[in-house]
Amino acid sequence: xxxxxxPGAGFLHRAHPFTAMAIGGGVAVxxxxxxxxxxxxxxxxxxxxxxxxxxxxRVLIPxxxxxxxxxxxxFAIHGLFREAPLTAxxxxxxxxxxxxxxxxxxxxxxxxxxxxxxxxxxxxxAAAYLLAAAIQIVPRFQNRARAILDAQRCRGxxxxxxxxxxxxxxxxxxxxxxxxxxxxxxEHALALETRGVGTGKRRTILHPPVDTPLDRAxxxxxxxVLAVAVLVTYP
Amino acid sequence: MTIVFDRVSFTYPGSREPSLHGLSxxxxxxxxxxxxxxxxxxxSTTVLVAAGVAPRLLGGSxxxxxxxxxxxxxxxxxxxxxxxxxxxxLPTPWTQLSGMTFTVADEVAFGPANLGWDRxxxxxxxxxxxxxxxxxHLAQRDPATLSGGELQRxxxxxxxxxxxxVYLLDEPTVxxxxxxxxxxxxxxxxxxxxxxxxxxxTDSDRAVEVADSxxxxxxxxxxxxxxxxxxxxxxxxxxxxAGVSVATLFRDAGARGPYPVDVAAAAxxxxxx
Numbered sequence: 360x361x362x363x364x365x366p367g368a369g370f371l372h373r374a375h376p377f378t379a380m381a382i383g384g385g386v387a388v389x390x391x392x393x394x395x396x397x398x399x400x401x402x403x404x405x406x407x408x409x410x411x412x413x414x415x416x417r418v419l420i421p422x423x424x425x426x427x428x429x430x431x432x433x434f435a436i437h438g439l440f441r442e443a444p445l446t447a448x449x450x451x452x453x454x455x456x457x458x459x460x461x462x463x464x465x466x467x468x469x470x471x472x473x474x475x476x477x478x479x480x481x482x483x484x485a486a487a488y489l490l491a492a493a494i495q496i497v498p499r500f501q502n503r504a505r506a507i508l509d510a511q512r513c514r515g516x517x518x519x520x521x522x523x524x525x526x527x528x529x530x531x532x533x534x535x536x537x538x539x540x541x542x543x544x545x546e547h548a549l550a551l552e553t554r555g556v557g558t559g560k561r562r563t564i565l566h567p568p569v570d571t572p573l574d575r576a577x578x579x580x581x582x583x584v585l586a587v588a589v590l591v592t593y594p
Numbered sequence: 595m596t597i598v599f600d601r602v603s604f605t606y607p608g609s610r611e612p613s614l615h616g617l618s619x620x621x622x623x624x625x626x627x628x629x630x631x632x633x634x635x636x637x638s639t640t641v642l643v644a645a646g647v648a649p650r651l652l653g654g655s656x657x658x659x660x661x662x663x664x665x666x667x668x669x670x671x672x673x674x675x676x677x678x679x680x681x682x683x684l685p686t687p688w689t690q691l692s693g694m695t696f697t698v699a700d701e702v703a704f705g706p707a708n709l710g711w712d713r714x715x716x717x718x719x720x721x722x723x724x725x726x727x728x729x730x731h732l733a734q735r736d737p738a739t740l741s742g743g744e745l746q747r748x749x750x751x752x753x754x755x756x757x758x759x760v761y762l763l764d765e766p767t768v769x770x771x772x773x774x775x776x777x778x779x780x781x782x783x784x785x786x787x788x789x790x791x792x793x794x795x796t797d798s799d800r801a802v803e804v805a806d807s808x809x810x811x812x813x814x815x816x817x818x819x820x821x822x823x824x825x826x827x828x829x830x831x832x833x834x835x836a837g838v839s840v841a842t843l844f845r846d847a848g849a850r851g852p853y854p855v856d857v858a859a860a861a862x863x864x865x866x867x
Contacts, residue, residue, distance in 0.1 A: 366736065471694040484708070488694065495693060543689045545651045550690035552673065553645070553682040554752060555708030559674075563707040563716060565700060 362421050362462060363498025364469050369414035371467040375574040376476040382409065383464035385581040390456035392588040395449020403452045406459035410466075418462040426455040465494050472568055479567045484556065500536065507535050595661075596760055596790035597621040597644055602658035603814075604643050609654075613639045614814040616658070621807075623759070626786045628805035628822060629794040632836050636814035637794035638685075641764045644792060645682045646673045663759055678709045681753035685765035687745040691737055698740070698748050699724065699733040705756040716755075723755035726781055728774070742769035750778065754785065761791045767800070779804050798838045802826050802855050810836065827853040 366372075371379045386409070390402040410418050430451045437447040470491035477487035511531050512518070518528045551557070597620060604614040614636050621627040629637045642648040646667030649656055656668055663679060665672040684690060695701040703720040711719075724730045727747040732740065737748060746769040753761070763782075767775035779800045782791055786806070795801050801822070802808075808825035810818040812834070818825045825831060829851030832841045840860045841853035854860040 469696055471692075471696055471700065474694050491694060499693075543686075545647060546684055546686060546689040548651055549645060549647045549682060549684070550749075551692070552677060553680060554692065554705035555678045555756065557674070558677045558708065560708065560710035563710055563713055565703055565707055565713060565716065 362418075362501050363465060363495065365415050365417060365466045367414045367467070369412070369467065371409070371413040371415075371463070374467075374577070375568050375570045376468045376473045377570070378574040378577050379468050380464055380473075381578045381581045383460040385585060386460040386463075387457040388585055389588055390453045390460075392585065392592050394592060396445050396452060399449050399452035399456055403456040403459065406456050406463065410459060410463050413463065413467055415463060415466040418459065418466045422455065422459045422462050426451070426458050429454045465497070468494070470495050472566075475564050475566055476568045476570075478562055478564050484562050488556070500540070503539065504532060504536055507532055507539070511535075595620040596623045596663060597627075597792060598659070598661040599640070599644070600659040600661075602643065602656065602660055604639060604648055604656050605654050606639075606648075607653035612814060614643065617811075617814070617816055618658075619809050619816060619819060621790045621792050623788075623790045624786055625806040626782050626791040626793055626804050628801045628808040628825075629792060629811065630796065630798060630801065630808065630826070630836060631811035631817075632834060633796070634813070635811040637811055638764050639814070640811070641682070641762045641792065641794055643668070645680065645762050646676070647682075678705070678756055679758050680760045680762065681756060681758040682762045683746075683750055683753060683764060683766050685768045687742065687749045687769060690749045691745070695737060697733060698729060698735050698737055701737045701748055702729075702752045702755050705752050709756065719755045719757065720751075723751040726754060726784070727751040728777055743771060743774055746770060747774065747778070757788070759789050761785055761789055761793075763791065763793045763795075765795055765797075766793070767795070767797060775800060796836070798826050798836065802838050823855050823859070824852065827851065827855045829853075 371382070386402055386406045390399045393399060393402060407419060410416055433447040433451050434444060437444060473494070474484070474487045474491050477490065478484060508518075516528055516531050517524060599617050599619050602614055602617045603612045605612040617636070617640065629640055631637050639648065642652065643656060643660055644662060644667065646662075646669075648654055648668075650668050650670065650673060660666060660668060663676060665675050667673050667676055667680065692701060692704045695704055699720060702724055703716045706716040706719055721730070724733060727750055729744065729747050729751055732744060732748065737745065740748060746766065750766060767778050770778065775797070782793065782804045785791055793801060793805065805822040808820065808822040809816060810825050810831050818828055818831060826836075826838050827841050831837045832845050832851060832853055835842075837845075837853065838855045840857060841855055844853045844860065845851070854863050
């Protein structure tokens, strides 16, 4: 199960980063705008269809794993209070659609391409880097956690067994995960500084993403759909 | 002088004992200066202080004067002036990836692009640097998929592409196989033609072949300085286990120091013995 950029040549990979982000953002917002449960369910289906059409169906696996507990929790809570399960269905669908949209965007938009697109629009490098780094934080932590788990297993850590043993395994993962991340912050900061980040000079854009008329039309269309959804939901 | 340490002591935050004690040396443009010692001797700390990471990012306290290209790298202002002119390579290449590039070619071009050079010039210097570090065949690979050795060469290529005035190289070949390590060491004299190279390594066998001068540290103190042959062949350094293999063999065989540091010198001495 991998979260993060997935190399590919699908239509969302080829699209301008802003277009892919607009589509992903549009899906997430639409899930909260449309009336539950049919609206969010339809948007969730749209998100799934987009992921498959874009060639990144693998994002659906982490999406299911992440949103699964929400479904269980929401159905349990609403069942407990004898409220309509349709409410739980709507809420769960909204949550899942948002997760699918987020994972879809980070799967098709390479951080470097996003930075280039932002720089081309005059955004300062520091701000662009910060945004791209924020998008990468999940996959980076995931890779690091995997490496730490492997190392701990080699030293005899057992992940299965009683709840107490599982809690111990989490501690054995969490502490080195956080400490190693903190320890590497200085080195990464140095690496960026030594390679000219923070000099105040305007960075040269090596491969500016092409923003075609179709890209712009799609972004306007997303905006239009959201506007219509607002008008329909809140007449 | 390009790098000047004048009675420099450094203490890490939370530590009572300084890791560097009154360290004084200089490194000049046109030379490869070898800084060596056993683990814990303070070589990496010296690089961090020269790079300004200590104390600017790491904290701790510095006494004495550190000057790199006539600026103090330990201050924010000094480092800003030095950005792009001082290349720092740490032994952990995975922490030095920009994380912002699709390909190795773009990773190598990351530094020059940050300096605002012309696009064509950036592509040219990146191609030359990749060729120098023998990573041209990796140009279209995703940097995140490289092995440790490939990554270390790519990161060094990215630094070379910036044409810095100072190289601070901390164990630059720790991830490399012997052949690739030989190639990197062979490149150092070329880099030193236009820059000062401060090299810290425990790989004395390779370093002695390219270094113009050597410094030997023990417990944060400068114990010996001079030509690589004098320093790495001295009784103290060889007895401590930091000498080159040839010298160690001679000592183990019962010879007395100073010891030869290369095969030719060893053969000559053996013939005359």
